[in-house]
Amino acid sequence: MWQKTRPYLLLLPAIGTIVLLFFGGLFDGLLKSLGYFPALGETRFEMTAYTNLFQSSEFWESLILTFRVAALSSVFAAVLGAAITVSLFMLKESSKSGASQVWHRLFQLPLTIPHLVGGYIIVLLFMQSGFLSKILASAGLIDEITDFPVLVNDPFGWGIILTYAWKEAPFVSLMIYPVLSRIHRSWRDVARVYGAGSWNFIREIVLPVMLPAWTIATFIVFVFTFSAFEVPFLLGVTYPSMLPVYSYQLYTSGTLADRPEALAVNIILAALTILLGLVVYYFSKRWNVLKGWD
């Protein structure tokens, strides 16, 4: 009996902490979003916060912006990450020197930099009075630094997208590179003998092999950017703001009456994330992406 329960008991502190902090917080947020606020004497459950949100144009604009920024960031990060990985893989295949290792480490560098610092780097590089605009102005490519497009604190969210694309591409690369190491060295030879050039090899062998990990990595990036706070807070505009920032704005607006709405935004974010997860799972199953590997 002791032997059987022992592992569970040993895991209990860790599981307890996770359940308390994660699910407890989520549950507390859910209750409060439904108007259950005993501190204010509100003990009834109602959907007012959700109806208010769904009726406000600010929420919908915020949701659209969040989707757009998250989708574009994930697509850019996914494409950039895959391009880095495939290049590193082909470099490793074709050269025997340690050059590919050096490049590999170099591309992983952004992983070590915190998101906030990444955001500042983008600000310093891409704002109108930033590094890039000054270089372009000095080179005579633009007349004034104000001719440089507004890429930071812009309503479209380019600054946020750039930050996440730069920061998450190495993450995508880190996720899919080990998967590519499953590619047998001789497969390249096999493919070549049967008439496949480099591009056909990538299309027929490399991409299908990395597709499952790629999908999952892109989804993680999407979910992360979808609910991330600090970079949109730093690089976004006040209106429209991304959902996590919108939630924060509501929560700190000074009136307690807005708090259920702020928490409802978080619950909607969590629900959308779970929904997207299910969609990705369904498609990855349907595409048979893992078939043959087990």
Added chain:
Amino acid sequence: MSDLRIINIEKQYPQTKQQKDPAFSLQPVALTIKEGEFFSLLGPSGCGKTTLLKLVAGLMPADKGEIWVGDDHLTAVAPEARRFAMVFQQSLLFPHMTVEDNVAFGLKMQKIGKRERLADAQSMLEHVGLSGYGSRFPDELSGGQQQRVALARALVAKPRVLLMDEPFSALDPSLREEMRELLRGVQKEFHVTVLFVTHDREEAFYLSDRIGVMSEGKLLQIGKPKEIYEQPANVKVASFLGLKNIIEGRVINNRFVSNDQSFEVPVQTSIKTGPSVMIIRPETIRLVPDNIVKNLQCLYFRGVIQQKIFNHGFYSVKVQAGEYLLTCSFTSQEAENMKVGQTIDLMMNNGDLRFLNE
């Protein structure tokens, strides 16, 4: 005619710092393989067979020499444009593709339409005894079946030359025999030119029209299986072919005398005076029948049986004759009354002996 011509091709591997021994080099190889011929490169591991195969496939650049198929000069042509096929030691099927898609891979690269290539793949799968397996994935097949798929993938693209790098070495013996039969059959049926690499003598002898024996980066002898077995060009070839009865001696006045002087045989004038070896094939040694009248065309000697082992339907008997321990091959009937320690009289035709200058 689309013969495969390998003209003085050579390759020198770079010397690495860790290795003290000189780096491996493939000495110039000149070889013509006729269209539809089954040619085997036979040699021990590390002798350069696979290097030569990769040079022919174009997977490795040659330092010197040329590769031709018919009138096409292929030395500078990329492997993907050579229209060759290759079967490796492992099946190397792509795990994310079905068996059918694996077989049709070469055709897809040749931009043949889906319907046509899948039909061809199915028909080829039938030829290798795997009809109905098309929709499975490679991990659902046994090792032997995977290698059959690899063979089907190679043949379906109608290659100009089929290169095979010890394709059956990872299979167990019974499967290996089955695959040999299959390969022999399909090779004759499709009349495909095969360059086959192996270290397995039995396999090379069973399958090949001609064999090239390699050792230490050199192609030592090319010939039909019977020729190279009965007339090995040198001691290395003889010993690799399993001819263990190699007797050292000298040729003086057109007579070979063994170092211990227990054997003395007349030799042809083509054998030069000086250090030489005499090779005796085990199956040419016979027991001297009773009441025989000895003649000059045969070599007679006496030996003591040291060992008697039953081996695949015959007896392998080791006989001490002078300083030499000779391996003889006897039928069960001949070996029936033989005992270890017994002295026996043996003979062989002088014509079955092979002499080589050292």
